[in-house]
Every structure is written in C-alpha cells, then in structure tokens.
Amino acid sequence: MTIGYRTYVASTYIGFNVVGFAINAWVLYVVAPLLFAPAIKVPKSILFYIFALCVGDLMTMIAMLLLVIELVFGTWQFSSMVCTSYLIFDSMNKFMAPMIVFLISRTCYSTVCLDKTRGEKAATLKYAVIQFCIALGFVMVLLWPVFAYSQVFTFYMNPNSTAQEVTVMRKCGFFPPPQIEFWFNLIACITSYAVPLFGIIYWYVSVPFFLKRRALTTLVASSSMDAALRKVITTVLLLTVIYVLCWTPYWVSMFANRIWTMEKKSIIIISYFIHLLPYISCVAYPLIFTLLNRGIRSAHAKIVADQRRRFRSLTDEASSQIRTAIRTIPGNKMKKNDLLTRTEEISSDKAASEAISEFRDGLPSQTSFPDETLL
Structure with missing residues (x-):
C-alpha cells in the first residue's frame, strides 16, 4: 500500500478513534454515577451493561491506537507480547460488544414482558455482573487460538545487492493453521454474529406484541402506549441496521479471504475499511443506548442539578461566613443579637429551600408507560 493511500486510511482511523474516545467517555460520564445512585428508575443491570460496553469500547480504542501507529509507520513498532495483547483486545470487541x-x-x-419476580431478578446489578462474567469467560475460552497463533512476522523486501540494502517490514498477525482458522471463524461467526442478531430481533420484536396485548386488557393511555411502541420500533430498526451494516461485511470478508487472496492494492484498502466497521459500532451502540433512554438522561440531569445545588449551597454558606467574619473584626463589629438573628435567618432559609426541594421530588409524575427499560 503506497504512502498516499496509507495516509488516507490512517487519517480515517485516527478520526474514528478520536470520536470513539470522546463518545464513550461521555457515556461513561453519564452512566457511571447512576450505577450506585439511589431511586433510579432505569434497571441497574442495563446501566452496568452500558458501563461494561463503554469500558470494552475504550479498551478497543486503545488497541486501535496500535493499529494506527502501524499504518502511519508502515511497520509494526512493538513487541510480540504487545501484538498478542492488541489482537486479544481487538477480538474481544468482536465478541463482547x-x-x-x-x-x-x-x-x-425480561423486565417488560415476564412476571414480576423474573423481571426484578433480571434488573438487579448482581445478576448482570454474573451474566457478564459468564459471557467473558466463554469468550476467553473461544479466543485460545489467538493466544496460541499470534506473532510478529518479519518480511524482507526490495533487496539491493549492489548497495547491500533491504527493506525490513514487521507485521502483527494471527495466522493459525487453515483448519483451525476455518473452525475458529465459523464458531466465532455463529456465537458473536448470528446468535446475537437473532436474540436482538426476537426479544425486541416480542415487546411490541406484548404491549399490544396488555393494552387490550388494561387502561394504559393510548398516547403513552403509542409512544412506547414507537420507541421500541426505533430501537429495533437502529440496532438491526447498525448491526447488519457493521458486522455482515466483516464476517463475509473473513470467509472470502479463503477464496480470494489480498494481493491487489484496491482489495487491501477495502479490507482496511471493512475492518473499520466494527470500530464504528463501538461508537454507535453506547450512543444509541444512552440517547434513546429518557430515564438515563433525566436521572443524570437530576444528579447534575443536585450537585450544582449542593455546590451553590456550600459557596453561599462560605460567603456568608466570610461576610460575618468581616463584620465581627474590630472597628466593624456587629452586635451579638444582630449576629444571632442573621445566623437564624440563614438556617431558616436553608431549611425552607431543602423542604421545598424534597416536596418537589416527592410529587408523583404524570401517569405514563414506564419506558426506562425500553432501550
């Protein structure tokens, strides 16, 4: 790949890498404070999954930096151990996301369609952590060929016998035996592409049918029900389109490489952009799950507002104490009764403000369909 095309591909990767870091960091900023916050309507399990997704995506973005460095310099700059770590993180993205x-x-x-007991169990943080650990262990077992067959290969190109010079190129790659590679790709395609795609479509499509059936037997407002249905349909369409567009070309290319060799420059460039698609999904998924969930946005806004109110209260109290201290210095001394009166007024105003805030927080919200779990 010539320098011009390599620079173009590297610039594209750098752009998505920067965007990926920024978006996942923002989602972590929104979701992380909610994990242990009390009285959050969004299930803790969903918050934990989004948090884990962002952490995994950030690790993938870090691994992507190594690929960008290789694209910029045209050769692998690091050790074999770093190469294996890069391929592990890169492969985990293809499984874990x-x-x-x-x-x-x-x-x-589970939280919408199943009975209350199973729904509450699925919404707990403990249950989510257990499921995530099981999935992570399963993925690490599947990735054993990456541990075994990842290495840095050295190529000697353009030898010049007159000048006694040769171009040395080092590449980080995963090259198992053909039979192991075929079965690894097949199992990975089934477990990390076909099964998740079927589950996403089946479970999300099941929710609207359940809501329709419940609407016929309950007194849920039609406008609230229509809004919930629209949200589910939007979520299903977005997730399915992004999933298919980002992962289908990747897995097709993995099996197509066994038929066509990548010798032409155009095919190599296309393969780089196909390899970029899973990184794009790292940017899209956390953004979708956060922006489409009104419960996450409102809970985060409430926490930010509480923090600002608490900070403003502390600064006001500090300012009041400073003013009081200034008035009590010699030559500008307040009378003792005036000082006590002023202190009581400050305490009274603060107590009244807290009482009003608690009253507003305790007001019942408008009756509507609880859509915090409908990601």
Missing part, C-alpha cells in the same frame, strides 16, 4: 447488546435486549424483554 454483540454479546452485551444481546444481554441488554434480553434484559429489556
């Missing part, structure tokens, strides 16, 4: 989306869709279905 679809599986976490799969678990989120299952949780949404």
Whole structure:
C-alpha cells in the first residue's frame, strides 16, 4: 500500500478513534454515577451493561491506537507480547460488544414482558455482573487460538545487492493453521454474529406484541402506549441496521479471504475499511443506548442539578461566613443579637429551600408507560 493511500486510511482511523474516545467517555460520564445512585428508575443491570460496553469500547480504542501507529509507520513498532495483547483486545470487541447488546435486549424483554419476580431478578446489578462474567469467560475460552497463533512476522523486501540494502517490514498477525482458522471463524461467526442478531430481533420484536396485548386488557393511555411502541420500533430498526451494516461485511470478508487472496492494492484498502466497521459500532451502540433512554438522561440531569445545588449551597454558606467574619473584626463589629438573628435567618432559609426541594421530588409524575427499560 503506497504512502498516499496509507495516509488516507490512517487519517480515517485516527478520526474514528478520536470520536470513539470522546463518545464513550461521555457515556461513561453519564452512566457511571447512576450505577450506585439511589431511586433510579432505569434497571441497574442495563446501566452496568452500558458501563461494561463503554469500558470494552475504550479498551478497543486503545488497541486501535496500535493499529494506527502501524499504518502511519508502515511497520509494526512493538513487541510480540504487545501484538498478542492488541489482537486479544481487538477480538474481544468482536465478541463482547454483540454479546452485551444481546444481554441488554434480553434484559429489556425480561423486565417488560415476564412476571414480576423474573423481571426484578433480571434488573438487579448482581445478576448482570454474573451474566457478564459468564459471557467473558466463554469468550476467553473461544479466543485460545489467538493466544496460541499470534506473532510478529518479519518480511524482507526490495533487496539491493549492489548497495547491500533491504527493506525490513514487521507485521502483527494471527495466522493459525487453515483448519483451525476455518473452525475458529465459523464458531466465532455463529456465537458473536448470528446468535446475537437473532436474540436482538426476537426479544425486541416480542415487546411490541406484548404491549399490544396488555393494552387490550388494561387502561394504559393510548398516547403513552403509542409512544412506547414507537420507541421500541426505533430501537429495533437502529440496532438491526447498525448491526447488519457493521458486522455482515466483516464476517463475509473473513470467509472470502479463503477464496480470494489480498494481493491487489484496491482489495487491501477495502479490507482496511471493512475492518473499520466494527470500530464504528463501538461508537454507535453506547450512543444509541444512552440517547434513546429518557430515564438515563433525566436521572443524570437530576444528579447534575443536585450537585450544582449542593455546590451553590456550600459557596453561599462560605460567603456568608466570610461576610460575618468581616463584620465581627474590630472597628466593624456587629452586635451579638444582630449576629444571632442573621445566623437564624440563614438556617431558616436553608431549611425552607431543602423542604421545598424534597416536596418537589416527592410529587408523583404524570401517569405514563414506564419506558426506562425500553432501550
């Protein structure tokens, strides 16, 4: 690949890498404070899955930096151990991201469509951590060929016998025996592509049918029900389109490489952009799950407002104490009764403000369909 095309591909990767870091960091900023916050309507399991998805995506973005460095310099700059770590993180993205989306869709279905006991169990943080650990252990077992057959290969190109010079190129790659590679790709395609896609579509599509049946037997407002249905349909369409567009070309190319060799420059460039698609999904999924969930946005806004109110209260109290201290210095001394009166007024105003805030927080919200779990 010539320098011009390599620069163009590297610039594209750098752009998505920067965007990926920024978006996942923002989603972590929104979701992380809610994990242990009290009185949050969004299930803790969904918050944990989004948190885990962002952490995994950030690790993938870090691994992507190594690929960008290789694209910029045209050769692998690091050791074999770093090469194996890069391929592990890169492969975990291809497994863990679809599986976490799969678990989120299952949780949404359980909390909405199943009975109260199973719904409450699926919404707990403990249950989510257990499921995530099981999925992570399963993925690490599947990735044993990556541990065994990842290495840095050295190529000697353009030898010049007159000048006694040769171009040395080092590449980080995963090259198992053909039979192991075929079965690894097949099992990976089934477990990290076909099964999650089927689960996402099945569980999310099941929710609207359940809501329709419940609307016929309950007194849920039609406008609230229509809004919930629209939200589910939007979520299903977005997730399915992004999933198919980002992962289908990747897995098709993995099997197509066994038929066509990548010798032409155009095919190599296309393969780089196909390899970029899973990284794009790292940007899209956390953004979708956060922006489409009104419960997450409102809970985060409430926490931010509480923090600002608490900070403003502290600054006001500090300012009041400073003013009081200034008035009590010699030559500008307040009378003792005036000082006590002023202190009582400050305490009274603060107590009244807190009482009003508690009253507003305790007001019942408008009756509507609870859509915090409908990601």
